[in-house]
Amino acid sequence: SALPRQEFERIRDQMIDLDIAVVTLPAANxxxxxxxxxxxPPRGLTRVAELIRAGVAIATASDNIQDPFVPTGSGDMLEIARWTLLAGHLRGDELATAYDMITAIPARMMNLTDYGIREGAWADLIVTDCEDVSALVGGGPDCIQVLAKGRPVAAPASPAMEAIRALEDVP
Structure with missing residues (x-):
């Protein structure tokens, strides 16, 4: 982001040609x-919005949580998606893009072939009461259940999530 536009565009185009992906760390930056x-003061991030709109695979992550480099954080990737949306100059209609930056794009970058919801998958996921990913990133859920390998790892947040308890009996 500190480069003049012409130099940035040259590098961006090379990244596209070479299929080079990027990971941004908004909290640390x-x-x-x-x-x-x-x-x-500069935001310290790469040109997130410009890169993703140009077709560069860009993921967002956090490598520091409540340490000397970043004194805040919860490990919640939805939090990082929101920080990326705000600091990276994504638009309000790009909430789903911010979600992809913590899910599908990193999976693709890591060549995960068995990623996604399908029979036989690991079932590492969250279940929420949000209508869609835009609502999930934009405001967050009122109710959430985190599953690891198909098993709840925390108690349901509300009675509305009690149906998730039935998953505890699924092999």
């Missing part, structure tokens, strides 16, 4: 970078 600037 926002916390660590730009501290020495007296005015308009």
């Amino acid at each position: 926002l916390y660590l970078q730009g501290r020495s600037h007296d005015m308009l």
Whole structure:
């Protein structure tokens, strides 16, 4: 993001031609970078919106949680998706894109061939009361259940999620 536009566009085009993917770390970048600037400190992120709209595979992640490099964080990738949307200049109609940046895009970058919802999959997932991924990223769920290998790893957040308990008996 610190390069002049022409140089950025040259590199962006090479990334597309070479199928190079990018991972941005918004929490660390926002916390660590730009501290020495007296005015308009930079966000420290790469040009997230421009890269993803141009077709570059860009994932978002966090490599620091409540440590000297990033004193906040919960490990919740939805939180990181929201930070990316805001700091990366994505638009309000790109909430689903921010979701893809924590799910489908990283899976593709890691060449995960058995990724997704299908019979026989690991069943590492969250079940929420959100109508769609835009609502999930935009405001978050009122009710959530986290499953690891098909088993609940935390108690349901509300009576509306009690149906999830039935999954405990599924082999």
